[in-house]
Amino acid sequence: MIKIKTALIGMLLFILVPPTQASEKGIITESGYSEVMLDLVNNMQNILFGIMIEDYGQVSNIAEDIAYHPGPELEKRIALLNKLKLEAMTFKLHEDRVRQNALKLMKAADKADRTGTLKQYANLARSCTECHITYREKVRSFIKK
Ligand code: HEC
DSSP states (O other), X not given: OHHHHHHHHHHHHXXXXXXXXXXXXXXXXXXXXXHHHHHHHXXXXXXXXXXXXXXXHHHHHHHHXXXXXXXXXXXXXXXXXXXXXXXXXXXXXXXXXXXHHHHHHHHHHHTTOHHHHHHHXXXXXXXXXXXXXXXXXXXXXXXXX
């Protein structure tokens, strides 16, 4: 419940804070996503471990963590979305896809459904990769060192 609340507040802030405030000169020195992504890949590894030892409680908890994972700091996120311009929409759709697939994985794990859990794990991993195909290098190219 608390996680859902945090996610909602995050979303609300995102709607309320005017984008121009964040990225003054449009220069970004980091995407803000690096740490977020390292957490995510850690979670994916721990889920896989959970599947292998058939600890579906663990799988379900971590899948929920992925679904409601905190994003980068708001200011960094807004700066990046500004850089992406119209593509910000698609970028956010990829984030939504990950959230939905993580929740499906959570539900399959809650039922201790072996086949379903494996299937949803694969779908979740695919939704990570689908964003990377388009955006990993692109986002990196925005970063001025
Ligand atoms: C909405 C797009 C998007 C989604 C969805 C996404 N990623 Fe990423 N990911 C990125 C971007 C952009 C980068 C590059 C960030 C940077 O270099 O600053 C990245 C980088 C990474 C990296 C490399 C981090 C590094 O510091 O080199 C890992 C690992 C990673 N993502 C894992 C995941 C996992 C696991 C998932 C799914 C649970 C996922 N990502 C979902 C956009 C996404």
